[in-house]
Amino acid sequence: MEQSFVLAGFGGQGVILAGKILAQAGADHGLQVTWLPSYGPEMRGGTANCTVVLSDEPIGSPVVDNPTVLVAMNLPSLDRFEKTVAKGGTILINSSLIARTAERNDLQVLNVPVNDIAVSLGNSHAANMVALGTVIKATGTIPLELIKSAMVKMLSHKDNAELVAVNQQALDAGYNAV
Amino acid sequence: MAEAAICAGCRAYFGYPITPQNEILEYMAARMPAVGGAFVQAESEVAAINMCYGASAAGVRTMTSSSSPGISLKMEGISYLAAADLPCVIINVARGGPGLGNIAPAQGDYFQATKGGGHGDYRMIVLGPATIAEAIEIVMLAFDLADKYRVPVMVLSDGMLGQMMEPIKLAEPVDPGLLPAKPWALTGASGRRPNAVTSYAMDPRDLNRINTKRQTRYRQIEEKEVRYRETETSDATIVVVAYGTVARIARTTVKMARSQGIKLGLVQPITLWPFPYAPLRALSNQVNTIITVEMSAGQMVEDVRLAVCDRAETPFYGELGGLVPTPKDILREVQRNVS
Numbered sequence: 219m220e221q222s223f224v225l226a227g228f229g230g231q232g233v234i235l236a237g238k239i240l241a242q243a244g245a246d247h248g249l250q251v252t253w254l255p256s257y258g259p260e261m262r263g264g265t266a267n268c269t270v271v272l273s274d275e276p277i278g279s280p281v282v283d284n285p286t287v288l289v290a291m292n293l294p295s296l297d298r299f300e301k302t303v304a305k306g307g308t309i310l311i312n313s314s315l316i317a318r319t320a321e322r323n324d325l326q327v328l329n330v331p332v333n334d335i336a337v338s339l340g341n342s343h344a345a346n347m348v349a350l351g352t353v354i355k356a357t358g359t360i361p362l363e364l365i366k367s368a369m370v371k372m373l374s375h376k377d378n379a380e381l382v383a384v385n386q387q388a389l390d391a392g393y394n395a396v
Numbered sequence: 397m398a399e400a401a402i403c404a405g406c407r408a409y410f411g412y413p414i415t416p417q418n419e420i421l422e423y424m425a426a427r428m429p430a431v432g433g434a435f436v437q438a439e440s441e442v443a444a445i446n447m448c449y450g451a452s453a454a455g456v457r458t459m460t461s462s463s464s465p466g467i468s469l470k471m472e473g474i475s476y477l478a479a480a481d482l483p484c485v486i487i488n489v490a491r492g493g494p495g496l497g498n499i500a501p502a503q504g505d506y507f508q509a510t511k512g513g514g515h516g517d518y519r520m521i522v523l524g525p526a527t528i529a530e531a532i533e534i535v536m537l538a539f540d541l542a543d544k545y546r547v548p549v550m551v552l553s554d555g556m557l558g559q560m561m562e563p564i565k566l567a568e569p570v571d572p573g574l575l576p577a578k579p580w581a582l583t584g585a586s587g588r589r590p591n592a593v594t595s596y597a598m599d600p601r602d603l604n605r606i607n608t609k610r611q612t613r614y615r616q617i618e619e620k621e622v623r624y625r626e627t628e629t630s631d632a633t634i635v636v637v638a639y640g641t642v643a644r645i646a647r648t649t650v651k652m653a654r655s656q657g658i659k660l661g662l663v664q665p666i667t668l669w670p671f672p673y674a675p676l677r678a679l680s681n682q683v684n685t686i687i688t689v690e691m692s693a694g695q696m697v698e699d700v701r702l703a704v705c706d707r708a709e710t711p712f713y714g715e716l717g718g719l720v721p722t723p724k725d726i727l728r729e730v731q732r733n734v735s
Contacts, residue, residue, distance in 0.1 A: 238561070245563045253561040278648030280560055283724040 219274050221359055222282040224299055226267035227291025232346030235372065237268035240350060242368035243360050244272040252280035265294060272359060287357060289349050290316065308356050310349055328356060330395050336388055344388035351392025362393050397487060397551070398423040400535035401459050405572035407433035408451035408458040410444040412466060415499045416555040417489035420461045441466040445473030452482040453593040455581030457539050457572060461487035464505050465496060474548050475514030479595030481610065483542030485535065487551045489558035492718030500718025501555035501641055506695035509552050510669040517607055519614045521549040521621065522668040524639040529564045531557060536567055541621065543576065545613055552668060556641045556720060617670055624672040625664040628654065632661030634734060635679055636726065637700050638689045639665050646689060648723035653730055660730055668696070676703035685709045685733045689726055692716070
């Protein structure tokens with residue numbers, strides 16, 4: 219079993235953090251993982267993406283030609299990565315910000331308004347966690363509880379119970395959106 | 397890599413910020429004081445490497461790290477370390493060059509690392525890790541080799557290794573107090589003859605003798621310390637040679653090629669100096685084609701061709717400027733050479 223995720227969006231949308239949480243949860247689940255970021259020197263407003271590979275065997279390349287899962291948080295990300303997704307894979311489209319759906323019909327497409335869901339929970343910055351919750355449900359590789367505990371680990375240095383709580387709600391909301 | 401250095405007993409780190417190696421500096425700033433070591437963010441790369449010279453002369457396991465442009469600035473200091481027979485570990489988290497280049501992963505520093513870089517007749521052991529787990533082992537090995545042969549050792553990694561994450565197991569930490577004694581170190585001359593650490597010998601006959609002795613040590617290193625990893629080479633008809641990040645990407649290419657019936661093997665040089673000439677020479681009698689893949693315009697390929705001569709075809713595939721080849725990119729080159 220090998221799954222590869224590309225999480226892509228504007229800098230500031232939290233795709234790097236979402237990827238880190240996914241990778242941490244994968245390791246906690248006993249899988250081999252790699253997390254490879256790709257972003258420019260600028261952060262907020264630039265484009266950012268990261269690739270997470272989960273496997274039950276040692277991972278060769280952390281650079282992936284054809285990811286099995288794409289999380290597209292904005293249109294440029296969908297435009298850039300849609301054609302690369304492996305046949306039979308999954309694309310999550312952030313329909314709050316992306317007006318079109320996927321052109322591919324040989325894979326699973328999830329149109330989820332992750333920003334709107336996050337806003338309804340009171341924190342638009344939690345859109346990344348909504349998206350992560352959705353792909354966790356759709357792929358079924360990692361239990362949601364491990365994602366939640368990895369998220370707590372990642373955010374613990376911020377010492378912010380409120381932040382953890384809203385992210386937990388966002389993961390649940392994303393999980394239940396499909 | 398920073399924690400591996402601490403595990404290896406490194407207790408003096410000197411650095412200067414540059415992307416994509418700032419994580420090492422940042423980690424050391426917090427960690428080194430916690431283990432009772434010395435951390436200095438120096439005023440420049442030149443200062444940092446010369447602080448290593450001082451710490452090493454005092455007998456301490458010492459390290460500096462930087463990325464390509466910063467490593468260029470350290471070259472004078474590396475030559476002095478080599479000339480003074482001082483152990484030191486230098487990590488290069490290489491980026492796109494030449495010049496300021498960019499902060500993406502690249503392998504354009506191979507010549508600089510393996511063929512000199514600094515002035516004079518010196519050699520530096522150069523080790524190329526492909527994964528973070530390998531980097532942990534290699535950093536620990538680097539300290540042992542540096543002490544054993546009294547030479548500077550470079551760990552030549554790249555921006556991808558510097559930025560990515562994967563789970564690793566750390567080795568048992570070494571107690572610096574239990575490391576082999578360094579009778580040559582400057583530890584205070586009370587009760588013994590003073591030691592001298594210098595790179596200076598005015599009389600040509602003296603310098604000739606000192607340099608010849610050092611060259612003898614280099615020959616020992618070439619004899620005993622060559623390290624490489626072969627994957628699926630035993631029945632291979634075509635072989636890829638790659639080091640570092642490209643080697644791990646090529647491991648996936650080997651799987652893809654094998655599933656298509658192409659008998660592809662992979663040779664990953666781990667010591668870039670001393671270079672594994674002998675195993676490549678042996679393979680050149682078995683296969684028709686040995687493809688070198690690098691994130692450069694073709695540097696290691698010169699060593700591959702030196703090993704292979706005209707016993708096999710030696711095409712080259714490289715990506716420049718910080719672009720990273722994917723498993724499919726490498727497979728395409730393999731297919732091109734099979735058909």
